[in-house]
Amino acid sequence: MRAQFLMRRRLVGLAILALLPFGGGCAGTGHWATPSLPEAKRQVGEYVDSGRYEADIAAVAEKARTYLESRAHRGGKLAIVVDLDETALSNLPSLRANDYGFIGAGPCDLPRGPCGLAAWIMMAKAEPIKPVLALAELARQRGVAVFFLTGRPERMRAATEANLRAAGYAWTGLILRPDVLTTRSAAEFKAPERKKIEEQGYTIIVNVGDQASDLDGGFAEKTYKLPNPFYLIP
């Protein structure tokens, strides 16, 4: 599935590149809404460097925190479900090193780049996204189970566990996608996995992720969408 995601992401990039000559031709008319690729990257960099990205994450996490606090009081066998990349963990060093382009294969040379995504994940050096770490800690303090649910493949489990531990997380379950997957989208994988958690008797009160595909398909009382200006996973 990752390969499919990556392929689609690459296709989006190619589509933008294919449009560029026309974009250039239309720029003078003022009717062309798509920014050039350098301009789009500049805007992403500015969004991150200005602190707005972090502030937007904190605002969403605060809403989740408020709901968790109020809901936990009512009791039950409760759980939260948390996505990993750009939700629990930040891949910003690798994204920056690639000037917000996507590089899947090859070594990860930091901070200069390029930085291959798989190599970066295996380094297990992603920092926690702090408002999400605080949310996970609050859940555990309130007796609410924490399940991580990620599109990272099962073969990356050891590195992923090491990274989560180093980042300060504790959890009840870590669900990675099978190395060979047949679903067409992340939502088609993740929603049934949430259903399985509920079949264990849990009520998922909060589901937080940076992609709509982390949240679509039900099996959560409330969903919380973090910003991700870097990539889109269908």
Ligand SMILES: [Mg+2]
């Ligand atoms: Mg994610």
